[in-house]
Amino acid sequence: xxxxxxxxxxxxxxxxxxxxxxxxxxxxxxxxxxxxxxxxxxxxxxxxxxxxxxxxxxxxxxxxxxxxxxxxxxxxxxxxxxxxxxxxxxxxxxxxxxxxxxxxxxxxxxxxxxxxxxxxxxxxxxxxxxxxxxxxxxxxxxxxxxxxxxxxxxxxxxxxxxxxxxxxxxxxxxxxxxxxxxxxxxxxxxxxxxxxxxxxxxxxxxxxxxxxxxxxxxxxxxxxxxxxxxxxxxxxxxxxxxxxxxxxxxxxxxxxxxxxxxxxxxxxxxxxxxxxxxxxxxxxxxxxxxxxxxxxxxxxxxxxxxxxxxxxxxxxxxxxxxxxxxxxxxxxxxxxxxxxxxxxxxxxxxxxxxxxxxxxxxx
Numbered sequence: 001x002x003x004x005x006x007x008x009x010x011x012x013x014x015x016x017x018x019x020x021x022x023x024x025x026x027x028x029x030x031x032x033x034x035x036x037x038x039x040x041x042x043x044x045x046x047x048x049x050x051x052x053x054x055x056x057x058x059x060x061x062x063x064x065x066x067x068x069x070x071x072x073x074x075x076x077x078x079x080x081x082x083x084x085x086x087x088x089x090x091x092x093x094x095x096x097x098x099x100x101x102x103x104x105x106x107x108x109x110x111x112x113x114x115x116x117x118x119x120x121x122x123x124x125x126x127x128x129x130x131x132x133x134x135x136x137x138x139x140x141x142x143x144x145x146x147x148x149x150x151x152x153x154x155x156x157x158x159x160x161x162x163x164x165x166x167x168x169x170x171x172x173x174x175x176x177x178x179x180x181x182x183x184x185x186x187x188x189x190x191x192x193x194x195x196x197x198x199x200x201x202x203x204x205x206x207x208x209x210x211x212x213x214x215x216x217x218x219x220x221x222x223x224x225x226x227x228x229x230x231x232x233x234x235x236x237x238x239x240x241x242x243x244x245x246x247x248x249x250x251x252x253x254x255x256x257x258x259x260x261x262x263x264x265x266x267x268x269x270x271x272x273x274x275x276x277x278x279x280x281x282x283x284x285x286x287x288x289x290x291x292x293x294x295x296x297x298x299x300x301x302x303x304x305x306x307x308x309x310x311x312x313x314x315x316x317x318x319x320x321x322x323x324x325x326x327x328x329x330x331x332x333x334x335x336x337x338x339x340x341x342x343x344x345x346x347x348x349x350x351x352x353x354x355x356x357x358x359x360x361x362x363x
Contacts, residue, residue: 001055001093008100009052016042016049048099051092058089101352106207106283107173112149112276113164113205118181120199122156123188127310128201129158130333131182135166135175137335144168149269150257156190163273165208172207177321177344179205180307187313196313200306207283209275215282217275223247224267229258246270253277308340322347 019042022028029035062085069078115131117124136146145167152160166175183200191197209215229243243258244266255277257270309318310329317332317340318325324343326332332340 001096005097005100009048009096012045013049013052016045019045044103048096051096051099055089055092055096058085058092061085062089097353098349101349104173104176106176108169109172109207110144110165110167110169111171111175111205111207112273113166113175114161114203115159115163116161116202116204117154117159118200118202120184120197122154122158122190123184123197124199124201125154125158125160126156126189127158127182127184127199128160128162131201131203132159132162132164134333134335134337135178136164138175138337139166139168139171139335141335142168142171142174144171148259149273150255150259165272172205173345174341175205176207177341177348178203178307183306183309185309185311185313204280206276206280208272209279215275215278217248217271217278221249223249226263242266244270246274248274248278251278251281253281319344 019038023035023038023042028038062082065078065081065085068074069082071078113132113135115128115135117128120127139146147165147167148162149165150161150163152162154160181200181202183198185196185198187194188197188199223246225245225247227243227245242261242263243256244263245254245256246267247254253274255270255274257266257273260266260269306320308320310333311318312329314327315329316325316327317329319340322343324340326339328336
């Protein structure tokens with residue numbers, strides 16, 4: 001094990017002992033917020049330290065076996081023990097490196113999912129509806145709740161734009177690599193000559209912002225307009241100025257919400273989406289700074305780049321970032337995304353491990 005990694009693990013072990021002492025002190029619960037913070041830190045550190053202790057125990061086992069190998073009668077047994085232990089330690093070391101990778105602070109958050117039709121007209125809008133169903137089915141499989149925040153239906157079905165909130169622990173960690181351009185290749189229902197067309201939609205996955213800590217929305221920086229809702233929704237929706245448009249003046253970000261009869265509820269929804277978009281912009285600006293020095297294997301995160309193609313005539317789905325093709329398009333469109341999502345997460349982790357290896361190389 002690299003000396004720098006061993007030193008960091010030793011620090012974590014000492015820190016865990018210190019937290020144990022603080023949590024067991026008589027005044028531990030006097031400051032409830034500090035107690036919760038220490039408890040969270042304890043839960044994060046404990047698995048890493050336990051692995052480290054197993055690694056140290058294995059090193060002790062090897063030293064004991066090496067001493068035994070001095071005895072000719074025990075040499076064969078000792079050498080076998082050394083080989084097995086070293087193999088076990090190699091696995092533990094790999095797992096320790098993964099545990100030491102920087103955690104995304106947004107991983108456990110719920111998300112806002114935004115899907116917009118792009119090139120392809122009505123066919124693109126139809127596909128945006130199918131993508132929304134795909135993600136809704138995936139959310140259902142994970143026990144998450146889906147709430148439509150805003151939608152703009154198209155004439156032949158589907159959506160020109162749809163924004164939904166997916167509420168569930170870990171939603172962002174599972175879906176954060178879905179942002180980007182999604183292409184569909186198939187014969188549209190409006191095509192009379194049987195030609196295959198290519199259409200596109202864009203998907204954006206935004207972590208839900210913490211109302212207090214993450215994004216502060218100053219009233220002086222907001223322009224809030226009310227207007228009469230358009231489209232379906234009943235007489236009340238169409239006869240009152242219940243629709244809300246919020247403009248964030250510093251960034252120019254605009255959010256509209258008109259799905260609810262209540263102006264108050266539409267405003268609350270619009271502000272929640274606005275906060276998530278501002279937070280997402282902040283995240284992408286930070287990622288752009290990192291990407292300037294090191295390009296991620298999974299892509300730059302630019303929403304304009306093509307990330308996945310759904311080819312219906314061939315029954316395949318191809319993720320271009322990791323060159324993975326699956327011939328199970330019906331299952332994927334029904335929300336079976338685990339294989340794609342796990343492969344993307346594994347590639348991202350491999351890139352992080354490569355970066356960690358570079359950082360700990362001796363000068």
